[in-house]
Amino acid sequence: MSTSSKNGVIAWMARNSVAANLLMAMLILGGLFMSRNVKQELFPEITLDIVNVTVPYPGASPAEVEQGIVLAVEEAVRGLDGVKHVRGRAFEGVGTINVELLDGTDPDRALNDVKSAVDRITSFPEDAEEPTVALAVNRxxxxxxxxxxxxxxxxxxxxxxxxxxxxxxxxxxxxxxxxxxRPREIAIEVPQAQLRAHGMTLDEIAGAIRRASVELPGGTLKTPGGEVLLRTAERRDVGSEFGEVVLRSDGRGGRLTVNDLGEARDGFQDxxxxxxxxxxxxxxxxxxxxxxxxxxxxxxxxxxxxxxxxxxxxxxxxxxxxxxRSEMYRGRVDLLLRNAVMGLGLVFLCLGLFLEIKLAFWVMLGIPISFLGAFLLMPSMDVSVNMISLFAFIVTLGIVVDDAIVVGENIYELRQQGRTFLDAAVEGARQVAVPVNFAVLTTVAAFSPLFFVPGVS
The missing domain is CATH 3.30.70.1320 (Multidrug efflux transporter AcrB pore domain like)
Incomplete structure (x- = not known):
C-alpha cells in the first residue's frame, strides 16, 4: 500500500471503524429525524422584485382608466432609483401597474419610494379610489x-x-x-322624476347614505360601575338596510327614505x-x-x-x-422512491450475484445513507423538498448507484488479487476516487450556468 493511501482520509476511516460507525449512525438517525422537518412545497419560495400598484376607478372604461390612472402612475414611478421596467394595464373599473426592480435593489426601500411617488399624484379622477401599493407575493x-x-x-x-x-x-x-x-355591489337606483318631485339631487342622497352608514368609536363613559364603551354601530351591508336610510324628516314623524324614492338592491359589479x-x-x-x-x-x-x-x-x-398541482409533486416523489428501490435492488443483485453478498450489502447500504445525509443538512441550508430538488435527487440517485457498483467491483478485484480486506477497501476506493468525483462534477458543471441566470422567468 502506498504512503498516500495509508495516510489518507479513506485509510483513516477504514482503520477507525468506531468513527465510521458513529458517522453512519449520525447520518441515519439525524437524517430520519430531520426529514420530518424538511419543508415540502411545489417550487422554492422566491422573492419577486416587483411592486404592484392597483387603483380602482369604478364605472370607468379601459380607455378612461388608461388616461386617468395608468399613464399618471407610469410617469410618476418611471424615474425612480432602482426601477428597471414599468408595465401598466387598464381594465374596466381598475388600473394595475407593475414596477419591476433592478437586480440588487432593496425591495422595501423601493416600495416606500413608489408609495411616496403615487401619493404625490394629484391628477387622479375624482371618482378614483385609494391606490394600493404592495410587493408582489409568490403564492x-x-x-x-x-x-x-x-x-x-x-x-x-x-x-x-x-x-x-x-x-x-x-x-x-x-x-x-x-x-x-364578480365582486358584490349594492346598487341604489333613483328615477329622475322622483328627484325632481322631492327637490333632491344624487349628491344629497349619496351624502345622506354616507353619513348614515358609519361605525365609529365614541370614546368611553366613566360610571360608578365601571367604564362604558361608546360606539356608533350603523354599518350597513345589504341593500334592504340601505333602503331604510332616512333622507329627510319633517319633525312631525314624517320620513323620506331611499325606498320612497327608488330601489336599493344587492347585485354584482358590471x-x-x-x-x-x-x-x-x-x-x-x-x-x-x-x-x-x-x-x-x-x-x-x-x-x-x-x-x-x-x-x-x-x-x-x-x-x-x-x-x-399536488399530482405533479406526488408523481415526482413516487418516481424517486421507485428509482431508489430499483437502484438498491440493482446494486445488491449485481454485486451479490457476480461478487459476494457481504460486499453487496455494505455498498447498497451506502446509497440510502448518502440521501439521509442530505436530509440532515437540508433544513440548515434552507433547502426544501420541491419539484426542482426532487429532480436533483433523481439525477443524483443514478450517479450514486453507478459509482457504488464501480467502487464495489474495484474493491472485489483487489481482494481477488490477494489483498487483505482492509488494503483492498482502502486501495480500491482510492483508485477510483478521482474518476468518481469527476463524474459528479461534470453533472454539477452542466447545471452550474443556471446559477448565473438573473431575473424571474
Missing part, C-alpha cells in the same frame, strides 16, 4: 375546487363561500380564495368575469399552501372536504377539482 397554489350547476350567480356564490369557509375550518388549510365570481365548468356556470375556490404545510396534505384535505360536502349539495350541482 403557492396547490389545487382548485370547482362547484358547478344550473344555478344563478348569487346561489353559486353562496355555495362557494360556504365551501371556502368549510375548507378554512380544516387545520391543514390556511388560505383559500373565491375565483371566477365586470366581464365568469366561470364555466363542463358547460355550466361555476365558482372556483383556489387553495394555497402556507408555512410548513405540504402540497399532499393540503390536497388530501380538499378531497376529504369534498367527500363530506357532496351529499349536502342541491340537486343538479356537483363538485370537481381543477389544476391539482
Amino acid at each position: 403557492q397554489q396547490v389545487i382548485s375546487m370547482v362547484i358547478y350547476g344550473d344555478l344563478d350567480e348569487e346561489a353559486l356564490r353562496q355555495l362557494g363561500e360556504r365551501a371556502r369557509d368549510g375548507l378554512l375550518a380544516d387545520p391543514h388549510i390556511t388560505q383559500a380564495e373565491l375565483s371566477g365570481v 365586470l366581464d368575469i365568469a366561470a364555466t365548468y363542463d358547460g355550466k356556470p361555476a365558482v372556483q375556490v383556489n387553495v394555497f399552501r402556507v408555512g410548513d404545510q405540504t402540497p399532499i396534505e393540503v390536497a388530501d384535505a380538499v378531497f376529504g372536504y369534498m367527500e363530506r360536502a357532496k351529499e349536502a349539495l342541491p340537486a343538479g350541482v356537483a363538485m370537481a377539482t381543477w389544476n391539482d
Whole structure:
C-alpha cells in the first residue's frame, strides 16, 4: 500500500471503524429525524422584485382608466432609483401597474419610494379610489375546487363561500380564495322624476347614505360601575338596510327614505368575469399552501372536504377539482422512491450475484445513507423538498448507484488479487476516487450556468 493511501482520509476511516460507525449512525438517525422537518412545497419560495400598484376607478372604461390612472402612475414611478421596467394595464373599473426592480435593489426601500411617488399624484379622477401599493407575493397554489350547476350567480356564490369557509375550518388549510365570481355591489337606483318631485339631487342622497352608514368609536363613559364603551354601530351591508336610510324628516314623524324614492338592491359589479365548468356556470375556490404545510396534505384535505360536502349539495350541482398541482409533486416523489428501490435492488443483485453478498450489502447500504445525509443538512441550508430538488435527487440517485457498483467491483478485484480486506477497501476506493468525483462534477458543471441566470422567468 502506498504512503498516500495509508495516510489518507479513506485509510483513516477504514482503520477507525468506531468513527465510521458513529458517522453512519449520525447520518441515519439525524437524517430520519430531520426529514420530518424538511419543508415540502411545489417550487422554492422566491422573492419577486416587483411592486404592484392597483387603483380602482369604478364605472370607468379601459380607455378612461388608461388616461386617468395608468399613464399618471407610469410617469410618476418611471424615474425612480432602482426601477428597471414599468408595465401598466387598464381594465374596466381598475388600473394595475407593475414596477419591476433592478437586480440588487432593496425591495422595501423601493416600495416606500413608489408609495411616496403615487401619493404625490394629484391628477387622479375624482371618482378614483385609494391606490394600493404592495410587493408582489409568490403564492403557492396547490389545487382548485370547482362547484358547478344550473344555478344563478348569487346561489353559486353562496355555495362557494360556504365551501371556502368549510375548507378554512380544516387545520391543514390556511388560505383559500373565491375565483371566477364578480365582486358584490349594492346598487341604489333613483328615477329622475322622483328627484325632481322631492327637490333632491344624487349628491344629497349619496351624502345622506354616507353619513348614515358609519361605525365609529365614541370614546368611553366613566360610571360608578365601571367604564362604558361608546360606539356608533350603523354599518350597513345589504341593500334592504340601505333602503331604510332616512333622507329627510319633517319633525312631525314624517320620513323620506331611499325606498320612497327608488330601489336599493344587492347585485354584482358590471365586470366581464365568469366561470364555466363542463358547460355550466361555476365558482372556483383556489387553495394555497402556507408555512410548513405540504402540497399532499393540503390536497388530501380538499378531497376529504369534498367527500363530506357532496351529499349536502342541491340537486343538479356537483363538485370537481381543477389544476391539482399536488399530482405533479406526488408523481415526482413516487418516481424517486421507485428509482431508489430499483437502484438498491440493482446494486445488491449485481454485486451479490457476480461478487459476494457481504460486499453487496455494505455498498447498497451506502446509497440510502448518502440521501439521509442530505436530509440532515437540508433544513440548515434552507433547502426544501420541491419539484426542482426532487429532480436533483433523481439525477443524483443514478450517479450514486453507478459509482457504488464501480467502487464495489474495484474493491472485489483487489481482494481477488490477494489483498487483505482492509488494503483492498482502502486501495480500491482510492483508485477510483478521482474518476468518481469527476463524474459528479461534470453533472454539477452542466447545471452550474443556471446559477448565473438573473431575473424571474
